[in-house]
Amino acid sequence: MSNDLFADLGWLPRAPADFEARLRGLASGAEGSGLQLLASHALDENRLMKVARYLAKARAAGTALSPLTPFTLGVITNSTTDFLCSAIAGTSPRFGLHVTCVAGAYDQGLQESVDPGSAINAARPNAVLVGIDWRGLGLRPTTRGDEEADAMVAGALAHLNAIRAGIHAGSGAVCIVQTLAPPAERVFGSLDRSVPGSLVSMIDAVNHGIAAAVRDSTDILFDVDGLAATVGLASWHAPSEWNLAKLPFASRLLPLYADHVCRLLASMSGKSRRCLILDLDNTMWGGVIGDDGLSGIRLAQGDADGEAYLDFQQYVLSLRDRGIVLAVSSKNDDLVARSPFREHPEMRVKEEHIAVFQANWNDKATNIAAIARELSLGLQSMVFVDDNPFERELVRQALPEVAVVELPEDPALYARTLGASGYFELTALSREDLDRASFYEGNARRAELQKSVGNLDDYLASLDMEIVLQPFDEIGRARIAQLINKSNQFNLTTRRYSETDVAALTDDPTCFTLQVRLIDHFGDNGMISVVVCRGVGGESWDVDTWLMSCRVLGRRVEQMVLHELLRHASAANAREIVGTFIPTDRNGMVAEHYAKLGFELARRGEDGSTSWRLTVPGTVVTPPPMRVTRIGLP
Amino acid sequence: MSHVNDAIPARLTTVFRDVFDDDALEVHSAMTAADVDGWDSLTHVRLMLSVERAFATKFTASEIGRLKTVGDLIELIARKTS
Numbered sequence: 010m011s012n013d014l015f016a017d018l019g020w021l022p023r024a025p026a027d028f029e030a031r032l033r034g035l036a037s038g039a040e041g042s043g044l045q046l047l048a049s050h051a052l053d054e055n056r057l058m059k060v061a062r063y064l065a066k067a068r069a070a071g072t073a074l075s076p077l078t079p080f081t082l083g084v085i086t087n088s089t090t091d092f093l094c095s096a097i098a099g100t101s102p103r104f105g106l107h108v109t110c111v112a113g114a115y116d117q118g119l120q121e122s123v124d125p126g127s128a129i130n131a132a133r134p135n136a137v138l139v140g141i142d143w144r145g146l147g148l149r150p151t152t153r154g155d156e157e158a159d160a161m162v163a164g165a166l167a168h169l170n171a172i173r174a175g176i177h178a179g180s181g182a183v184c185i186v187q188t189l190a191p192p193a194e195r196v197f198g199s200l201d202r203s204v205p206g207s208l209v210s211m212i213d214a215v216n217h218g219i220a221a222a223v224r225d226s227t228d229i230l231f232d233v234d235g236l237a238a239t240v241g242l243a244s245w246h247a248p249s250e251w252n253l254a255k256l257p258f259a260s261r262l263l264p265l266y267a268d269h270v271c272r273l274l275a276s277m278s279g280k281s282r283r284c285l286i287l288d289l290d291n292t293m294w295g296g297v298i299g300d301d302g303l304s305g306i307r308l309a310q311g312d313a314d315g316e317a318y319l320d321f322q323q324y325v326l327s328l329r330d331r332g333i334v335l336a337v338s339s340k341n342d343d344l345v346a347r348s349p350f351r352e353h354p355e356m357r358v359k360e361e362h363i364a365v366f367q368a369n370w371n372d373k374a375t376n377i378a379a380i381a382r383e384l385s386l387g388l389q390s391m392v393f394v395d396d397n398p399f400e401r402e403l404v405r406q407a408l409p410e411v412a413v414v415e416l417p418e419d420p421a422l423y424a425r426t427l428g429a430s431g432y433f434e435l436t437a438l439s440r441e442d443l444d445r446a447s448f449y450e451g452n453a454r455r456a457e458l459q460k461s462v463g464n465l466d467d468y469l470a471s472l473d474m475e476i477v478l479q480p481f482d483e484i485g486r487a488r489i490a491q492l493i494n495k496s497n498q499f500n501l502t503t504r505r506y507s508e509t510d511v512a513a514l515t516d517d518p519t520c521f522t523l524q525v526r527l528i529d530h531f532g533d534n535g536m537i538s539v540v541v542c543r544g545v546g547g548e549s550w551d552v553d554t555w556l557m558s559c560r561v562l563g564r565r566v567e568q569m570v571l572h573e574l575l576r577h578a579s580a581a582n583a584r585e586i587v588g589t590f591i592p593t594d595r596n597g598m599v600a601e602h603y604a605k606l607g608f609e610l611a612r613r614g615e616d617g618s619t620s621w622r623l624t625v626p627g628t629v630v631t632p633p634p635m636r637v638t639r640i641g642l643p
Numbered sequence: 644m645s646h647v648n649d650a651i652p653a654r655l656t657t658v659f660r661d662v663f664d665d666d667a668l669e670v671h672s673a674m675t676a677a678d679v680d681g682w683d684s685l686t687h688v689r690l691m692l693s694v695e696r697a698f699a700t701k702f703t704a705s706e707i708g709r710l711k712t713v714g715d716l717i718e719l720i721a722r723k724t725s
Contacts, residue, residue, distance in 0.1 A: 029664075029666070054689070054692075054693075055661045055662055055664075055689070055693060056661075058664075058689075059664055062664070089685075091685050092685075092689070249701070249703065249704060250692070252704055253688060253691075253704055253707065254685070254688040256688075260689075260692050261692075261696070
């Protein structure tokens, strides 16, 4: 089934297949945080109901649910509330809340609100959702003149205002007032928009009236009209479901509706997020700045891919302008990562918009923790955006409080996905909120790293990695040559070879070659590493070329490659492996590559290059947790 | 019943287990609402909507109204999805 961004909450990771078992097996004493983690997946209606049921049982048993905050929500509608209530309660742990819903009697909104002893007022709710749709407000299309239409609009607004006044007097709770989604069936057609007595016109007038009334009060607006328009009125309204059970909108959209309700509750409870942490390569621009260079990254008008990244930057900038603090976490050399901000004419986001700029080769969880500390904002204020699923999952596992947006493959949809996630929802706009970003930013400073967070070994083991090792061959030739000519960062010697050269290396009996693929549970990363050794047959193997895609940094692929080199060098009775590092302005990240792998420094050249030596007999490298598939290798 | 696709009861069992949150549940043709814990009118609505989604089909109110047993539901699904 295709994954719809809105109906299927596409910004959240998919629920695990063993969701029910995990829910039943939540560790005693950690139910609250466990629930928050489970509810942070995209859950359908049935699973939301299971979470709601779990919450109800836990509360009845007196289980402490911290860190979840309790929240009581009254619900007044002219429809069946049971499904709404369980979907909202089941969604609430995603937002750090555990919601108890108190529903009013069916279609008795006004009576419930004005009676101080009603179930809703007696429950002393934190808020009351006034979710009455057009069918509950006496709106009927009329062709008998504007006055009748005006009277119906005024009557609908008076009814809603009476409910709000009743709640305020009866329990002091804040009201969350829904706007109305017009029906999909039109009477005139386009003319419905201008005929005052059409439902479309009256509903429009009521919505304007609701927005104006709520804006001047402490109540909160819930723009259901906007939500329904976003998914489409024909998807929103399900006449058969209304007839069957008085469901106010298609039940398929319940998880989306509940997520939107809980955003408002979270914002009311001071739990909305405030800081956006951005990856750079293939997130803010197309391509890899360290490999492709300033002229090679895609970020420009006139190129469909480049425009997609411009659009995303524009959206990021509009978030910044409304007070969201921006930070960067990128695996890059600092100066290289800053170069587009300083020199690329198309960049919309500038260095001065970035409060903390973390470009280094450490894992992103450690960097995000450093950013949070530097800004004195909690991890629960952070939203992280990265195109690489490996980094996203690493951060989710190490820092579950951080919201990590599932990004689609197409950068044209980055802005829409981040917007749909609603992580920055606000219920009211204050001067302080608007000014927050500029208060923090100014110098794109670096934050000091402290100890690593999370256990990388456990994470790597959970990835189900498979490495495929293979000598150069004809099928791989074009991609091998491409990597050899494009890789700048993880590239020890930066020697460039054409396809013809690669063919010659393939046939040369004094050369040992490797092309390496990596597959993990996110998918096939394709060819990610290339190695060429010369001197095969002699005592000393010389690593002529060793390069790797930065996309798979931190997976210990290089240890696995060394393990493989040692295997073959040992079988060929070589005594040593010699490696060379030739510095360029791009490959500083691998200056210590051979030292980290246990090689000894043999020579330091005047040009800054270094030679390294590793004795083959007796050297043992522990292979990292990955399955090995060899093709065409003994 | 001989024309009914054998895969339907198995898939229906998965939906029932999800809706009623009971991993031991097995559907059979003679089963009615009285046989299952928690099968009230509201859960019935959720069940019908979940079945529609699982089998990518839509039922009309009158089709739903005529159902008496799980066997009727299996036949309805077979007819709508054949």
